[in-house]
Amino acid sequence: EAEVAQSPRYKITEKSQAVAFWCDPISGHATLYWYRQILGQGPELLVQFQDESVVDDSQLPKDRFSAERLKGVDSTLKIQPAELGDSAMYLCASSSRPGLALPYEQYFGPGTRLTVT
Amino acid sequence: DAKTTQPTSMDCAEGRAANLPCNHSTISGNEYVYWYRQIHSQGPQYIIHGLKNNETNEMASLIITEDRKSSTLILPHATLRDTAVYYCIVRVETGTASKLTFGTGTRLQVML
Numbered sequence: 001e002a003e004v005a006q007s008p009r010y011k012i013t014e015k016s017q018a019v020a021f022w023c024d025p026i027s028g029h030a031t032l033y034w035y036r037q038i039l040g041q042g043p044e045l046l047v048q049f050q051d052e053s054v055v056d057d058s059q060l061p062k063d064r065f066s067a068e069r070l071k072g073v074d075s076t077l078k079i080q081p082a083e084l085g086d087s088a089m090y091l092c093a094s095s096s097r098p099g100l101a102l103p104y105e106q107y108f109g110p111g112t113r114l115t116v117t
Numbered sequence: 118d119a120k121t122t123q124p125t126s127m128d129c130a131e132g133r134a135a136n137l138p139c140n141h142s143t144i145s146g147n148e149y150v151y152w153y154r155q156i157h158s159q160g161p162q163y164i165i166h167g168l169k170n171n172e173t174n175e176m177a178s179l180i181i182t183e184d185r186k187s188s189t190l191i192l193p194h195a196t197l198r199d200t201a202v203y204y205c206i207v208r209v210e211t212g213t214a215s216k217l218t219f220g221t222g223t224r225l226q227v228m229l
């Protein structure tokens with residue numbers, strides 16, 4: 001069964017350092033999402049891509065976070081500089097192209113757990 | 118998207134049915150009800166969805182009240198592996214892919 005791949009699974013970094021996460025969605029999935037999940041809360045969307053274009057980044061802290069999906073396949077989420085409050089699980093999800101399947105189930109990867117010290 | 122209300126936690130004995138309620142009293146006519154679950158240290162997993170009618174799949178059943186203001190997810194024979202946080206989400210399907218808005222969910226503990 002096809003899965004969303006993420007790496008690394010765990011990352012410990014010091015505050016003010018740069019950190020990057022990678023996501024490879026299910027093959028053929030046009031939509032890719034990055035969510036952040038703080039301990040004890042549900043995931044919250046940071047950014048959504050349709051192919052290589054950003055369609056929603058309203059909750060992305062753009063002063064320190066950036067995301068790209070250059071070829072419309074895999075994606076990288078970067079934080080620079082990291083702050084203590086960025087400690088969380090970063091989840092990537094993908095869904096198929098609208099019109100091909102309803103109701104657009106999202107498939108999540110295992111996540112990257114970030115600890116900022 | 119409409120807001121949902123779920124109990125914080127529930128317990129269920131293994132082998133018994135787990136009935137997880139969700140209130141969505143402000144749901145609109147074109148909003149679907151989705152259920153996802155998240156097992157510890159994993160990403161959320163889709164379970165089931167519905168609009169008006171009751172739905173059943175290999176994982177669970179979804180019962181939606183006639184007025185659509187609440188729903189119940191039923192796991193017919195809960196096992197220890199069903200211990201997870203269960204999220205009830207309502208979302209409009211507009212023909213374009215859109216985000217899921219998660220609440221804090223119900224933490225289900227299945228016990229021996």
